Amino acid sequence: MSKIQEIHDHVSKGKVRIVPKLVEEAIQEGIDPNMILNEGMISAMDDVGARFSAGDLFVPEMLLAAKAMKKGVEVLKPHLASGDQEAGGKMILGTVHGDLHDIGKNLVRMMIESAGFEVMDLGVDVPAQTFVEKVKENPDVAVVGLSALLTTTMPALREAVQALNEADFRDRIKIIVGGAPITQDFADEIGADAYTPDAASAAQKVKELVA
Ligand code: B12
Missing domain, CATH: 3.40.50.280 (Cobalamin-binding domain)
Incomplete structure (x- = not known):
């Protein structure tokens, strides 16, 4: 299973402790941070939403997935910064x-x-x-x-x-x-x-x- 797929699966299952480790590993492996965010995590939330709509999972699972994503984003944050700081306001x-x-x-x-x-x-x-x-x-x-x-x-x-x-x-x-x-x-x-x-x-x- 690819690292992105692993992140996707663990976010959708709400694995709060494992997700930050997987994101760290993905960064170490040189995977594009935007790909980790979009294909690993945001797409996992889309799946969670679809399964919620279908009645396959409920609010507590949705909340855990959200927590797992937040933990992953914390690790990703410094790597997503554009570095372009001149705008201001x-x-x-x-x-x-x-x-x-x-x-x-x-x-x-x-x-x-x-x-x-x-x-x-x-x-x-x-x-x-x-x-x-x-x-x-x-x-x-x-x-x-x-x-x-x-x-x-x-x-x-x-x-x-x-x-x-x-x-x-x-x-x-x-x-x-x-x-x-x-x-x-x-x-x-x-x-x-x-x-x-x-x-x-x-x-x-x-x-x-x-x-
Ligand atoms: C996680 C989640 C929750 C968590 C939220 C935790 C949290 N801290 O955020 C919890 C469990 C609390 C929750 C509760 C509920 N949820 Co909810 N939730 C989700 C879920 C699975 C993911 C949302 C998410 O984080 N997506 C990932 C982020 C990155 O995407 P995003 O929010 O869309 O943001 C992007 C863009 O929209 C945009 N953007 C966002 N904000 C802004 C602002 C500006 C200015 C700009 C320019 C851009 C922008 O940029 C973002 C990044 O790219 C979605 C399904 C989904 N696919 O979205 C359902 C979903 C939104 N929830 C839904 C529902 C029904 C509920 C509940 C009513 C369920 C219930 N029966 O209690 C409650 C409502 C609670 C409330 N009063 O708000 C429905 C909404 C249906 C509808 N069309 O109205 C969805 C779509 C699930 C579904 N398919 O049925 N939920």
Whole structure:
């Protein structure tokens, strides 16, 4: 079995202790860190999601897989950094109200930080009003990033963008949205400035937004 396949299997089985060791070994073997992330870990989460939909596994197993992935990402983090630190700027990031998914958001944060930005991470289940207050408190914030992973929290994303759009500071910030159920059409419809489908393109987009 290939190392990537091994990582994939152990992430989907939620093997919290073994995954970081396997990721370390894969790095030592010279496997591309992006391949470890995308084909080893993110694809494992897709499988876990599909098996959850099919009723083959349940929330506790999904949670363990998430923990295993987080441990793997910790090992991978220094190897994913773009090294391109010249951009700079301050950003606020969070997962919207009612939504507890944070793996994707954390990857977005990691890539944006490695592009030279300072990221204030508000965590998960963040009410619309908190985003507004934090932007008010931090006049140097240039970008706000919002994540939503559930179709049922897409309305909360809409609400948060609406609250930011109505605030008097709107012209000094850019809003970027993302998460598996989000599309460019939805982003346009709710009045966000940008959408991208993954963490690497999010970092690129944020650089463009502040340029
Ligand atoms: C792990 C997981 C959980 C964990 C989360 C742990 C954690 N700390 O995050 C736990 C167990 C808590 C969980 C709970 C639930 N989950 Co869940 N979960 C998942 C799972 C398997 C993986 C998510 C993940 O981490 N993916 C990997 C990351 C890297 O991908 P990502 O999040 O999409 O992020 C990427 C992009 O979207 C983008 N991105 C993300 N955010 C942002 C933000 C910006 C600004 C930008 C630009 C880009 C961007 O970049 C990221 C990196 O490339 C998914 C299945 C799946 N395939 O996604 C289901 C899934 C999202 N969950 C689902 C469901 C139904 C639930 C529950 C309702 C289950 C239940 N009955 O209780 C609860 C809801 C809890 C809540 N209120 O939030 C469904 C959602 C269905 C839907 N369409 O709404 C999914 C799709 C599973 C399924 N197939 O049914 N879940």
